[in-house]
Amino acid sequence: MGAVLCHVSTRQNGRVYVLVRQASGGEFLVDTLDDAGTPIEAARSLTPVAFSSFVSSVEPGTTAPRWVWDNTAHIYPALLAGGIRVQRCHDLRLCHVILKNSALTSTSDLALAAPGRWDLASSPASDQAEARATLFDFDVTSVADGADESSLRELRRQLDAVAGAAEPGRLRLLLAAESAGALIAAEMRYAGLPWRTDVHDLLLTRELGARVAPGARPGRLERLAQRIRSELDDAALNPDSPQELFRALQRAGLAVTSTRGWELKKLQHPVIEPLLQYKKLSRLLSANGWTWMESWVVDGRFHPDYVPGGVVTGRWATRGGGALQLPKQIRGAVVADDGWKLVVADAAQLEPRILAALAQDTSMARAGRGTDLYAGIVSSGVVETRDHAKVAMLGAMYGATTGESGRLMPRLARAYPLAIALTESAARAGERGEVVTTRLGRSSPIPGPGWHESQAQAYDPAATATDERRARSQARDWGRFTRNFIVQGSAAEWALCWMAEIRRELTALTRADAAPGPAGESGRRAAGFGSPGARAPFDSSPHLVFFLHDEVIVHTPAVHADAVARIITSAAETAGRLLFGDFPVDFMLTVAIVDNYAQAK
DNA sequence: GTGATGGGCGCC
DNA sequence: AAAAGGCGCCCATCAC
CATH class of the missing domain: 3.30.70.370 (Alpha-Beta Plaits)
Known part of the structure; x- marks a missing residue:
């Protein structure tokens, strides 16, 4: 080696x-x-x-x-x-x-x-x-x-x-x-x-409506805002304000805990469709709209x-x-x-391939030889679909323990014991507050003083259940970080x-x-x-x-x-x-x- | 008015 | 019951 x-x-x-x-x-x-x-x-x-x-x-x-x-x-x-x-x-x-x-x-x-x-x-x-x-x-x-x-x-x-x-x-x-x-x-x-600003302008205009002064809403966005206001029966609503929006959704009888898109997606209500549209377009406008174009594209x-x-x-x-x-x-x-x-x-599939090589897991490496690695996992009979292979692999590298990803993990561990053992040992090291190191030698930081204090506190005889729960949770968080660190870093x-x-x-x-x-x-x-x-x-x-x-x-x-x-x-x-x-x-x-x-x- | 913070969401 | 690694940026909001 x-x-x-x-x-x-x-x-x-x-x-x-x-x-x-x-x-x-x-x-x-x-x-x-x-x-x-x-x-x-x-x-x-x-x-x-x-x-x-x-x-x-x-x-x-x-x-x-x-x-x-x-x-x-x-x-x-x-x-x-x-x-x-x-x-x-x-x-x-x-x-x-x-x-x-x-x-x-x-x-x-x-x-x-x-x-x-x-x-x-x-x-x-x-x-x-x-x-x-x-x-x-x-x-x-x-x-x-x-x-x-x-x-x-x-x-x-x-x-x-x-x-x-x-x-x-x-x-x-x-x-x-x-x-x-x-x-x-x-x-x-x-x-x-x-970067073609004329093409960019065309794309923006097609999505948002014609260009308007900075701060104003382009036509399509404004119409969506109006629809949201009328569906929520709130003529003064500013859909850019999460707080106002949250209250308006509650008032409309929607049991949301936030205004996140993925949470709204699960709901049935006439406001949802224009609202999701609005979020997508206003994001485009604010992050990569005309203002962005003017300040970042030169000649x-x-x-x-x-x-x-x-x-x-x-x-x-x-x-x-x-x-x-x-x-x-x-x-x-x-x-x-x-x-x-x-x-x-x-x-x-760079990261799974990196993982296979880090762990010297020839079975996993073979699954990716000359083909889509997730497809290779499927044709090796480990899981049924490419989606499952992908979710399971991401779970292995990011530290998922539950949900679909968690359920698929044992099958992955059986098929690729070396790769999974490596991610697990990196996670355990992080949970103990230890450092992990990439292939070429970049090491993870040590957790901050607050982390060590929580861990120490959990061992104190006077520790409460809350102390212990917090310490365990922080230890697992850091373990997920180190688990991912070796793969992402390599x-x-x-x-x-x-x-x-x-x-x-x-x-x-x-x-x-x-x-x-x-x-x-x-x-x-x-x-x-x-x-x-x-x-x-x-x-x-x-x-x-x-x-x-x-x-x-x-x-x-x-x-x-x-x-x-x-x-x-x-x-x-x-x-x-x-x-x-x-x-x-x-x-x-x-x-x-x-x-x-x-x-x- | 300025700076810090958190929600939300874009990318891998 | 939900839960996932790393970021940057914009906005609203709030403390100063």
């Missing part, structure tokens, strides 16, 4: 890492280091222009270094704006979070050190307002490094922590993948998702702000724009440019490797015909949101434009679409091998070459 999973970098010309820091004056301090973090050349201080030239002079070739910097989101956008991409980086901030928490490095100096600036202001989620202002300017924050806080010191601590870990290969892969994710996030934001591109590592499990989050919640209703507005295509790929790792591999192969695909001129070219194409359409270095070659947990979109000149589809497919196989070596699990994809996103699936 302990196969070498990855090599970070080969030594070429002795240059392995180039550490980049920004000084308060705006200049860049550049240190060339070997793979132990030891400087091998005198450090240099470069102006922003000189720094750009330096990067573009070493970058396109096979000897490009791994750039080490505090925060990819601070430095990389400015390089992109100058038409410069880099192949590899090491994001100290993201890597710190992983290593600080990982059970694989728990005895390292890094893990044992007192919290410093790398812990305080550096967690991805707290990365508040580095937002849009910094996108096309170098972010010149003053970096007041104390001796223990310097980037060089931090890099060495990170390298030491990895070298001393039980599974250094896995951690190296994780850090490389996480950092590649940071590059991809910056690139996707910079390139943007092709035919949607530029979401991805936050790599923004979720404890390692999934990405977004900040503003809600890119990870694009409703199906408006995906038709995502349209490839003329002469271009979208290649939309989705990993089918799936996120697979997805990062998948994307990193796609990115690498895409650049190789067109490197010959789109070789950017070295220096000179940089700066000339510097583009802000104000410039039209596609941007260098992405204006002529296939590139990732969207990522959604287990799904990617590549925007590509039509001529390359088939090659892109093959790259995406083989990248999935590579990702599987990187995480799970020779274990025979398939990671199946659905791949579609389309003109707009709504045509996929």
Whole structure:
């Protein structure tokens, strides 16, 4: 099992890492280091222009270094704006979070050190307002490094922590993948998702009625509001107010406990149909209506702000724009440019396949080989229908114990004892307050002080039944979290490797015909949101434009679409091998070459 | 007026 | 009896 999973970098010309820091004056301090973090050349201080030239002079070739910097989101956008991409980086901030928490490095100096600036202001989620202002300017924050806080010191601590870990290969892969994710996030934001506002407007108008001033209700929505008012006999009712609505429903004799859609669905009353319609449409208007379009789509591109590592499990989050919640209703507005295509790929039943591989459950892996995994479970005779297979699997991964899912679980456990035992042991660990760890080494947080207090309280001789019930319930909650953590977190790792591999192969695909001129070219194409359409270095070659947990979109000149589809497919196989070596699990994809996103699936 | 909170619902 | 993992965003509401 302990196969070498990855090599970070080969030594070429002795240059392995180039550490980049920004000084308060705006200049860049550049240190060339070997793979132990030891400087091998005198450090240099470069102006922003000189720094750009330096990067573009070493970058396109096979000897490009791994750039080490505090925060990819601070430095990389400015390089992109100058038409410069880099192949590899090491994001100290993201890597710190992983290593600080990982059970694989728990005895390292890094893990044992007192919290410093790398812990305080550096967690991805707290990365508040580095937002849009910094996108096309170098972010010149003053970096007041104390001796223990310097980037060089931090890099060495990170390298030491990895070298001393039980599974250094896995951690190296994780850090490389996480950092590649940071590059991809910056690139996707910079390139943007092709977005046709005219199509979006058409879709909105068809659903809601003609566009009206912000704050007003479009015609169709207003008519639904009127119907709701008359059915509930309340001429002043504001259907946007859950409280008013709740009272009005009660008055109409409907025994509801909330105004949630799924609860309303079960009721028989003439108000229900227009009310559900209203909820659906008002959601569309407020979340992805004209206001959203005006603020997030610029020059035919949607530029979401991805936050790599923004979720404890390692999934990405977004900040503003809600890119990870694009409703199906408006995906038709995502349209490839003329002469271009979208290649939309989705990993089918990713999490159960990840679970099968994590648990080395060959039976479950076999059920998914070359086919829909849920269909495979059915044809193995475990359950009768695909729906049952799906519900049972989700229950196993999310921790359902009752209902249909709970009833089906025993059959799943009999057919796939290894997989189910793994989810159960992760749950038990969480219930005991222990940490669980993903395939590559990301560990779950420990529960907060309140959790431990409740548990301790339940063991107190004076504990009441309520204390015990609360403690048990919180323990089970945390167990469900850790149960899911190993699967969701390992799936996120697979997805990062998948994307990193796609990115690498895409650049190789067109490197010959789109070789950017070295220096000179940089700066000339510097583009802000104000410039039209596609941007260098992405204006002529296939590139990732969207990522959604287990799904990617590549925007590509039509001529390359088939090659892109093959790259995406083989990248999935590579990702599987990187995480799970020779274990025979398939990671199946659905791949579609389309003109707009709504045509996929 | 601003900030925090919770309901509700979109995505995986 | 109901119950499920992870998010972000908008709105109404309420405390300040």
